Amino acid sequence: MTNRKSQIIELTLKNIQEKGFTSFSYDHLAKELGVTKASIHYHFEKKEDLGVAVCERIQKGLGDVYIVTKESAIAAEEKPFAFILQRIKFLEQNGVCPISALQADYQELSQAMQEKIQQLSQMEVDVLVDLLQDAKQHGSLKSTEDLEALAILLISSTKGALQYKRVLGEDFFHKMLEQLKELLK
Amino acid sequence: MTNRKSQIIELTLKNIQEKGFTSFSYDHLAKELGVTKASIHYHFEKKEDLGVAVCERIQKGLGDVYIVTKESAIAAEEKPFAFILQRIKFLEQNGVCPISALQADYQELSQAMQEKIQQLSQMEVDVLVDLLQDAKQHGSLKSTEDLEALAILLISSTKGALQYKRVLGEDFFHKMLEQLKELLK
DNA sequence: GTCTATATCAAGATAGAC
DNA sequence: GTCTATCTTGATATAGAC
Numbered sequence: 001m002t003n004r005k006s007q008i009i010e011l012t013l014k015n016i017q018e019k020g021f022t023s024f025s026y027d028h029l030a031k032e033l034g035v036t037k038a039s040i041h042y043h044f045e046k047k048e049d050l051g052v053a054v055c056e057r058i059q060k061g062l063g064d065v066y067i068v069t070k071e072s073a074i075a076a077e078e079k080p081f082a083f084i085l086q087r088i089k090f091l092e093q094n095g096v097c098p099i100s101a102l103q104a105d106y107q108e109l110s111q112a113m114q115e116k117i118q119q120l121s122q123m124e125v126d127v128l129v130d131l132l133q134d135a136k137q138h139g140s141l142k143s144t145e146d147l148e149a150l151a152i153l154l155i156s157s158t159k160g161a162l163q164y165k166r167v168l169g170e171d172f173f174h175k176m177l178e179q180l181k182e183l184l185k
Numbered sequence: 186m187t188n189r190k191s192q193i194i195e196l197t198l199k200n201i202q203e204k205g206f207t208s209f210s211y212d213h214l215a216k217e218l219g220v221t222k223a224s225i226h227y228h229f230e231k232k233e234d235l236g237v238a239v240c241e242r243i244q245k246g247l248g249d250v251y252i253v254t255k256e257s258a259i260a261a262e263e264k265p266f267a268f269i270l271q272r273i274k275f276l277e278q279n280g281v282c283p284i285s286a287l288q289a290d291y292q293e294l295s296q297a298m299q300e301k302i303q304q305l306s307q308m309e310v311d312v313l314v315d316l317l318q319d320a321k322q323h324g325s326l327k328s329t330e331d332l333e334a335l336a337i338l339l340i341s342s343t344k345g346a347l348q349y350k351r352v353l354g355e356d357f358f359h360k361m362l363e364q365l366k367e368l369l370k
Numbered sequence: 371g372t373c374t375a376t377a378t379c380a381a382g383a384t385a386g387a388c
Numbered sequence: 389g390t391c392t393a394t395c396t397t398g399a400t401a402t403a404g405a406c
């Protein structure tokens with residue numbers, strides 16, 4: 001099966017959302033796939049290699065949602081929030097955002113993975129800045145807005161709220177989002 | 186030494202900030218203290234027991250900062266942000282917020298720890314709501330504000346930004362905070 | 371390309387000496 | 389209260405058969 005490799009990547013992505021990078025194991029992965037640990041080690045010799053592959057997978061997903069949002073028919077001023085809502089749809093029920101999970105383990109990871117996580121984190125900001133620029137050109141944002149700072153606030157509050165939501169319940173995220181929209185009016 | 190127990194708790198708190206709860210080990214803890222694993226198992230039979238003790242330690246720290254902020258001489262409208270800034274001072278250099286670290290491992294932890302983490306998370310919101318109420322009475326917030334929603338936004342964006350700051354640099358947090366203050370003007 | 375088998379190591383935990 | 393010694397488990401990883 002030539003897509004065994006991508007099958008492993010998808011399952012790892014799910015496992016990272018559930019357990020985090022350091023806590024998921026090849027053993028558990030193998031059992032879920034009905035293969036042996038050795039077979040996973042064949043495709044990804046070290047856990048770090050699998051980690052890097054998952055980062056690239058996340059990067060692609062991020063890019064895809066960006067393009068879809070950018071080209072979609074919805075109003076430009078809605079696109080930053082549409083992007084965020086679209087992204088969190090991909091999260092497993094009660095899972096953490098995989099980028100947040102990787103950030104949490106950041107200090108324990110190899111340099112190769114740290115660089116990937118940096119790229120991912122920066123990409124999230126850049127994409128939001130781009131969508132905010134479009135929104136601004138359509139007149140929905142005050143011209144004084146520092147768009148990078150606004151993107152940083154959007155991504156920070158989103159990720160923070162996702163963490164609390166798992167502990168304090170679904171409502172938490174919606175309350176945060178409504179409050180944010182209220183302040184941006 | 187009767188405070189060996191609290192010595193262990195403090196060191197564990199540091200370790201959770203650096204590695205997360207599931208990733209720190211009794212072995213590493215013991216070496217840092219110059220004792221054996223067994224000695225730590227004596228004070229905290231199971232890792233879960235140590236985890237609960239650390240949660241209570243965090244809870245106390247949270248309460249202490251709340252009281253100090255509440256009773257301090259600074260203007261009431263500054264207190265919510267003063268509280269947040271005071272809290273993040275306790276973080277190790279490049280460490281994660283211990284509550285965020287515990288939230289990240291939430292699903293893998295025992296029920297006793299999950300309950301403690303819930304309490305901690307809710308307490309953070311409650312404390313901010315209280316400080317925001319004081320600020321509002323002093324006229325610095327629009328009367329239409331939903332204070333719980335505002336507290337949720339404050340704590341979410343703070344925690345999210347702390348995660349990104351470790352990866353993207355010190356500036357990230359400050360930009361988020363300035364943007365937030367700008368929107369609240 | 372996938373398997374069995376195994377090496378190696380570190381983890382949490384316990385029993386019992388001092 | 390702290391130690392040595394040890395048990396058990398589960399992790400990453402490798403060698404080599406098929």
